[in-house]
Amino acid sequence: xxxxxxxxxxxxxxxxxxxxxxxxxxxxxxxxxxxxxxxxxxxxxxxxxxxxxxxxxxxxxxxxxxxxxxxxxxxxxxxxxxxxxxxxxxxxxxxxxxxxxxxxxxxxxxxxxxxxx
Amino acid sequence: xxxxxxxxxxxxxxxxxxxxxxxxxxxxxxxxxxxxxxxxxxxxxxxxxxxxxxxxxxxxxxxxxxxxxxxxxxxxxxxxxxxxxxxxxxxxxxxxxxxxxxxxxxxxxxxxxx
Numbered sequence: 001x002x003x004x005x006x007x008x009x010x011x012x013x014x015x016x017x018x019x020x021x022x023x024x025x026x027x028x029x030x031x032x033x034x035x036x037x038x039x040x041x042x043x044x045x046x047x048x049x050x051x052x053x054x055x056x057x058x059x060x061x062x063x064x065x066x067x068x069x070x071x072x073x074x075x076x077x078x079x080x081x082x083x084x085x086x087x088x089x090x091x092x093x094x095x096x097x098x099x100x101x102x103x104x105x106x107x108x109x110x111x112x113x114x115x116x117x
Numbered sequence: 118x119x120x121x122x123x124x125x126x127x128x129x130x131x132x133x134x135x136x137x138x139x140x141x142x143x144x145x146x147x148x149x150x151x152x153x154x155x156x157x158x159x160x161x162x163x164x165x166x167x168x169x170x171x172x173x174x175x176x177x178x179x180x181x182x183x184x185x186x187x188x189x190x191x192x193x194x195x196x197x198x199x200x201x202x203x204x205x206x207x208x209x210x211x212x213x214x215x216x217x218x219x220x221x222x223x224x225x226x227x228x229x230x231x
Contacts, residue, residue, distance in 0.1 A: 041224075042224075043121070043220075043222050043223040043224065044161075046218055049218075093161070095160075104163070104208075106219065108155075108161040109160045
């Protein structure tokens with residue numbers, strides 16, 4: 001089946017620093033990737049949709065200058081949390097959709113746990 | 118806006134017990150409904166789906182029926198196994214106004230004991 005990886009799986013950073021999370025589709029090309037955020041005991045909240053070669057589309061309330069998304073190739077999207085603060089601590093999940101796939105045909109990565117101290 | 122509500126977990130069952138995880142939704146139009154499963158350390162996987170009223174989705178012994186009259190999509194399995202221990206997410210494909218995006222419930226953790 002389609003596999004999506006995320007790196008790192010866990011990261012701890014100091015307040016004020018930036019951290020980059022990678023999302024890769026390992027065995028298929030993904031024209032669209034999605035970034036979600038999940039708080040404990042809460043649902044996944046879509047942060048942004050990124051299409052290869054174009055700017056990401058952010059959901060209402062998500063700071064685009066804080067959460068920088070780059071989708072430079074058909075197999076890689078990155079999320080950079082800039083000037084991280086403790087309230088940015090969360091579980092970040094990406095998913096990837098193959099070309100021609102409907103919106104529910106998303107293959108999810110295992111997630112990245114970010115802790116900002 | 119559209120939303121999904123699941124029963125709170127964790128749910129703890131003995132092996133071979135009957136499972137029900139409740140899911141209700143609020144949506145305009147006629148959304149498609151899904152159950153995703155997340156095993157420990159892995160990404161979410163689509164478990165089953167239903168795209169119109171009265172459809173029944175099924176996979177790996179799990180079933181869910183799209184009930185428009187009660188706006189529900191409850192997940193059921195007749196006899197759970199230890200390997201079913203995971204977090205289960207109910208989701209809907211947003212209607213036109215939501216851009217067709219997936220909207221998730223908060224997830225229900227299931228723990229099956231031998």
